[in-house]
Amino acid sequence: MTEIQMTVNGKAVRGTVEGRTLLVNFLREDLRLTGTHVGCDTSQCGACTVHVNGVSVKACTMLAADADGADVRTIEGMAAADGTLSALQQAFQDHHGLQCGFCTPGMVMTAAALLKENPKPTEAEVRHYLEGNICRCTGYHNIVKAILAASGQDVSAIAAE
Amino acid sequence: MYAFDFEKPSTIAEAVAALKDEDAQALSGGQTLLPTLKQRLASPSKLVSLGGIAEMQGICHNDAGQICIGAATPHARVAAEVAGDYPALAALAGGIGDPAVRNRGTIGGSLANNDPSACYPSAALASGAVIVTNARQIAADEYFQGMFATALDEGEIITEVRFPVPQxxxxxxxxxxxxxxxxxxxxxxxxxxxxxxxxxxxxxxxxxxxxxxxxxxxxxxxxxxxxxxxxxxxxxxxxxxxxxxxxxxxxxxxxxxxxxxxx
Amino acid sequence: MPKDSGIGASSKRREDVRFLTGAGNYTDDINVHGQAYVHFLRSDVAHGRIVSIDTSDAAAMPGVVRIFTGDDFAGVGGLPCGWQVTDRFGQPMQEPAHPVLAQGKVRHVGDPIAAVVADSPEQARDAAEAIAVEIEELPAVVDMKAALSADAPKVHDDLTSNLCYDWGFVEENKDAVAAAFEKAAHVTTLELVNQRLVANPMEPRVAVGDYSRATDESTLYTTSQNPHVIRLLMGAFVLGIPEHKLRVVAPDVGGGFGTKIFHYAEEAFCTFAARQLARAVKWTSSRSEAFMSDAHGRDHVTKIELALDADNNFTALRTETYANMGAYLSTFAPSVPTWLHGTLMAGNYKTPLIYVNVKAVFTNTVPVDAYRGAGRPEATYQLERVIDKAARELGVDPIALRRQNFITQFPYATPVAVEYDTGDYHATMDKLEEIADLAGFEARLAESKARGKLRGLGVNCYIEACGIAPSNLVGQLGARAGLYESATVRVNATGSISVMTGSHSHGQGHETAFPQVVADMLGIDESMVEIVHGDTARTPMGMGTYGSRSLAVGGSAMVKATNKIIAKAKKIAAHLLEASEADIELKDGQFSVAGTDKSVAWGDVTLAAYVPHNYPLEDMEPGLEETAFYDPSNFTYPSGAYACEVEVDPDTGRVTVERFAAADDFGNIVNPMIVSGQVHGGLAQGIGQALLEGAAYDENGQLLTGSYMDYAMPRASDLPFYTVDHSCSTPCTHNPLGVKGCGEAGAIGSPPAVVNAVVDALRRQGHDITHIDMPLSPSRVWAAMQGE
Missing domain, CATH: 3.30.390.50 (CO dehydrogenase flavoprotein, C-terminal domain)
Structure with a gap:
């Protein structure tokens, strides 16, 4: 067992984990931050995406022990303290960028990373950046639209609702 | 995954020592190794993370004009930092997997695994890169020895990859x-x-x-x-x-x- | 002018807030104090006889609580099939037993052999690997036609063959259809495969069984689209637990697409084991496990023939389909290739004579059941592909050929036993031509050509029957369940409302759309209405969500119950206003006396119902709560016309979808934003089927596509922005909202459009290609271009 400590959504946390404990398990089970989801076991669906030291990472493909000392941000840390949604989260709601909600936390975390790297992405850049996030409900139309809208671009010309 | 111990050394020497244990295995970005372990297709006794070794991180140029990439440098960093000097290599690194994979996966991990469908081996081989390990330097033409097979010895760690820059x-x-x-x-x-x-x-x-x-x-x-x-x-x-x-x-x-x- | 609330408004989804902040409550987020974990040891061979199972070493491993095998379920029922099909000869289908854990034989890779319950998931898995199972491997049957040969190994030794049923529809028409083909001026024949798919909701299945010794009550938390159906099937047929001692909760569910309708062994196991152990037992599927334990979809092999007269009128249609059932009959499997498929073969066309033959076959593969569209995509695909082929053979425009044969008079009784209530197929085709800018195709074709790409256009129509279903009808057809829906509208004292519905939302937005209906009817704010669903202890007995039925059937139940509320509230208002009930009008949340300025607010009436100080107690009970059950009198028949433009890379065979337009007629619309989202998702799954997806087995029954490494899921970069339109509206005539289902349309209508477009692109380049089987992967398209 390994003692680990990290900062999660701005709060210092610590725990004791096995070598084989994945970061996503530590978040979901030890910290009860269940917004980070597990949708596959081959590191492809992206439902588990979180930020580690400022960049997006698949929490199902990183050992908790390897995240010792890291600064981690999850979907639970994306809204303001008073519950106000971030502009990106709000864009997902405004443009119906989610249905069942299961892939949504990973989509939001990936999209946030994109907009940090590339504040005004093109449609093609958005679609390419979502390569590691699978959604089965939306057909991506409204996810892409929401991300473009969150970047401040006019999406009124994109086929409507 | 089967149970294993975890170690995270901070120098190459410590890592080499840690890998002397029976069935110990190096863990770089883990983007291939961890899914493999999840399927229980391997059972290392210990994983030795190379992510804490500062001397294996980063990109520089040597006197021969080669681009030297620390083996634990993630793809995203290669994509960003060699774009000016070796755009084809940067583009390759920027096209591996997806953004989250590129933030964790490393050049050393990719070359050590030598997956027949991985991108990096083609860049190393076409560039005539030199694979530097804790023990020696291996020319790319000698390094790749078939599907998942390389010239690496047991416990040998890739520390750096040196790319000659083509025209x-x-x-x-x-x-x-x-x-x-x-x-x-x-x-x-x-x-x-x-x-x-x-x-x-x-x-x-x-x-x-x-x-x-x-x-x-x-x-x-x-x-x-x-x-x-x-x-x-x-x-x-x-x-x-x-x-x-x-x-x-x-x-x-x-x-x-x-x-x-x-x- | 778009509305900003009520029916017709694109109200933002209230459920989004919890999903966007990580506060959703999915089944895997539920943990019961002291729970144990189960790992299923699954067969790694497709067909074999279990010689022995030795659990002694495994039982001694750390953390192991108990190990179960098939023997533990000897006294327990098997998983029931909910639909009995009668074959062409009047005989019931062959119906094999489906044990919770394998008994005697394993019949597909993934068939559960043993279940280890332990203190942690990893301990359970460690111990499962220590179970010594000896299996005598038997030859596997994978190919359906081979499975029907006389010397084929039998999947079930106690059945006479691997044939589940040989179904003819309408059997009495068979000879007349044959005669029509004899007289035909032209016959177009097409053989095709509607490949096996895996539904792949992003949330894998999870089950948590719990048991209270104090009350003798079992609770199952499960990823289900229909918790009451699971309670009924599992309680009555598998475990023998009466409903009042069994609660099934399906909390937030991360997508279903059909595969979470069915009752699965893992649910029964967790419920059973929790009772045995007096301890909660949790199972969380991995994606790899999901690929070999979730029911698959489609998997039809079909020959279709279309007869036309000299004027290109369709005169007859004949199909022969082999439908894969897999190794066992999943809950509704037999209904999919029959009643959900044969009844749709008329499509949008007035073909007078139709005969459909379906042979359902057992093989050593994962069971196959309903997946988004279920039978209707298979019908649409073959019909719209053969029409396209006929148009090419005859040298006529494929749209014109379709238009010429459209049904134009409604109601219309098809030769395959359904009656379309409304539709206007010319209108949707007109709309499609407009929104898809078909007039601009030639210019885009030239532009593609200039870039070295082959462009093609594919157009098709679809009709579907959804909003299932009239109970008395489906009962005659073999359903072992009713298909009504329920709603309880509970008006609280201060006027807020809880609506308990038997429908279940797993992405469809019921929590937003249903309040729009109730609030609109009452003239109150949507935020005053809350939807309660997904818990048998909190909702009336309802049949759940599938077959695009929630609004058409569940919404109708809600309307019925709300009308009862209005009727009673008017009586109370009449009393409070000292007026005649007949004079009371309800508008904007105010009850008023017609022609006067006397009124009483909604909240005053509801308060009076619960604080009945001034109340006609001699005439009426206090309270304001009504329940309604709605059983539809017919299906709803959404229809539409779709257009796809693709580019094919002539060097690699890679197909990209450049444009996709969908013109749908869904009747009246409650929330246009949500409806469009449903269409988008359906289109992505249909395009995914056409280009990417496919579950494949090798000849030994090993699943070759057991993870996302080999099963190609559509990604954002595979898909375009879609152009969708649902302004063509012929309201449903038989439900109170005039609505038709919209959930499956996109998945039903889109595959033929894509394939038609690819064939068009290749033919324009001079390739003599009439068909390529899905998925149209680069390698398949390239091989077709090479003449392979």
Whole structure:
């Protein structure tokens, strides 16, 4: 067992984990931050995406022990303290960028990373950046639209609702 | 995953020592190793994380003009930092997996694993890169020894990869529709003394150089210099996603595209 | 002018807030104090006889609580099939037993052999690997036609063959259809495969069984689209637990697409084991496990023939389909290739004579059941593909050929036993031509050509029957369940409302759309209405969500219950206003006396119902709560016309979808934003089927596509922005909202459009290609271009 400590959504946390404990398990089970989801076991669906030291990472493909000392941000840390949604989260709601909600936390975390790297992405850049996030409900139309809208671009010309 | 111990040394020497334990295995970015462990296809007694070793991180140039990439440098950093000096290599790194994978996966991990569908082996082989380990330097032509097989000895760690910079180069990947790994990927690198063409994804023997194409392109670096050249389907991978003949065909198509795109 | 609330408004989804902040409550987020974990040891061979199972070493491993095998379920029922099909000869289908854990034989890779319950998931898995199982491997049957040969190994030894049923529809028409083919001026024949798919909701299945010794009550938390159906099937047929001692909760569910309709062994196991152990037992599927334990979809092999007269009128249609059932009958499997498929073969066309033959076959593969569209995509695909082929053979415009044969008079009784209530197929085709800018195709074709790409256009229509279903009808057809829906509208004292519905939302947005209906009817704010669903202890007995039925059937129940509320509230208002009930009008949340300025607010009436100081107690009970059950009198028949433009890379065979337009007629619309989202998702799954997806087995029954490494899921970069339109509206005539289902349309209508477009692109280039089987992967398209 390994003692680990990290900062999660701005709060210092610590725990004791096995070598084989994945970061996503530590978040979901030890910290009860269940917004980070597990949708596959081959590191492809992206439902588990979180930020580690400022960049997006698949929490199902990183050992908790390897995240010792890291600064981690999850979907639970994306809204303001008073519950106000971030502009990106709000864009997902405004443009119906989610249905069942299961892939949504990973989509939001990936999209946030994109907009940090590339504040005004093109449609093609958005679609390419979502390569590691699978959604089965939306057909991506409204996810892409929401991300473009969150970047401040006019999406009124994109086929409507 | 089976249970294992975890260690995270901060120097190469400590890592080498830690890997002396029986069934200990190095963990770099883990983007291939961890999914493999989840399927319980391997049972290391200990994983030695290379992520805490500062001397294996980062990118610099040596006196020979080579780009030296620390083996634990993630793809995203290579994509960002060599874009000016070696755009084809940066583009390859920026096209591996997806953004989250690129933030964790490393060049050393990719080359050590030598997956037949991975991108990096083609860049290393086409560039004539030198694989530097804790013990020695290995030329790319000697390093790759078939599917998942390399010249690395037990416990040997890649610490750095040195890329000679070609005059122009390009990598073109045709993605397998499900995994998005390379169904076929071709890296073409044009040096003053000739052209090197490395192919990944296609062969049952892993990454390889296409000698006929190299000869033709060394004589005339133009896509139409490849007209009429083809690879035999024998020895090509055949699976759900493409027959051997299809892969052989793609190699020719992508090589032409790489030549046309080379910059 | 778009509305900003009520029916017709694109109200933002209230459920989004919890999903966007990580506060959703999915089944895997539920942990019961002291729970144990189960790992299923699954067969790695497709067909074999279990010689022995030795659990002694495994039982001694750390953390192991108990190990169960098939023997533990000897006294327990098997998983029931909910639909009995009667064959062409009047005989019931062959119906094999489906044990919770394998008994005697394993019949597909993934068939559960043993279950280890342990203190942690990893301990359970460690111990499962220590179970010594000896299996005598038997030859597997994978190919359906081979499975029907006389010497084929039998999947079930106690059945006479691997044939589940040989179904003819309408059997009495068979000879007349044959005669029509004899007289035909032209016959177009097409053989095709509608490949096996895996539904792949992003949330894998999870089950948590719990048991209270104090009350003798079992609770199952499960990823289900229909918790009451699971309670009924599992309680009555598998475990023998009466409903009042069994609660099934399906909390937030991360997508279903059909595969979470069915009752699965893992649910029964967790419920059973929790009772045995007096301890909660949790199972969380991995994606790899999901590929070999979730029911698959489609998997039809079909020959279709279309007869036309000299004027290109369709005169008859005949199909022969082999439908894969897999190794066992999943809950509704037999209904999919029959009643959900044969009844749709008329499509949008007035073909007078139709005969459909379906042979359902057992093989050593994962069971196959309903997946988004279920039978209707298979019908649409073959019909719209054969029409396209006929148009090419005859040298006529494929749209014109369709238009010429459209049904134009409604109601219309098809020769395959359904009656379309409304539709206007010319209108949707007109709309499609407009929104898809078909007039601009030639210019885009030239532009593609200039870039060295082959462009093609594919157009098709679809009709579907959804909003299932009239109970008395489906009962005659073999359903062992009713298909009504329920709603309880509970008006609280201060006027807020809880609506308990039997429908279940797993992405469809019921929590937003349903309040729009109730609030609109009452003239109150949507935020005053809350939807309660997914818990048998909190909702009336309802049949759940599938077959695009929630609004058409569940919404109708809600309307019925709300009308009862209005009727009673008017009586109370009449009393409070000292007026005649007949004079009371309800508008904007105010009850007023017609022609006067006397009124009483909604909240005053509801308060009076619960604080009945001034109340006609001699005439009426206090309270304001009503329940309604709605059983539809017919299906709803959404229809539409779709257009796809693709580019094919001539060097690699890679197909990209450049444009996709969908013109749908869904009748009246409650929330246009949500409806469009449903269409988008359906289109992505249909395009995914056409280009990417496919579950494949090798000849030994090993699943070759057991993870996302080999099963190609559509990604954002595979898809375009879609142009969708649902302004063509012929309201449903038989439900109170005039609505038709919209959930499956996109998945039903889109595959033929894509394939038609690819064939068009290749033919324009001079390739003599009439068909390529899905998925149209680069390698398949390239091989077709090589003449292979």
């Amino acid at each position: 122009s180069a390009a990598y073109v990947k045709f993605e397998q529709p499900a995994s998005r790994f390379a169904l076929v990927g071709v890296f073409v690198a044009r040096f003053a003394d000739g052209v090197r063409v490395a192919v990944t994804g296609a062969s049952e023997n892993g990454v390889f150089r296409w000698a006929e194409a190299e000869a033709a392109l060394s004589a005339n670096f133009a896509a139409d210099a490849l007209d009429g050249l083809s690879l035999p389907a024998d020895g090509m991978i055949a699976d759900l996603h493409g027959s051997a003949a299809y892969r052989a065909h793609l190699v020719a198509v992508l090589t032409k595209r790489a030549v046309a795109n080379a910059s």
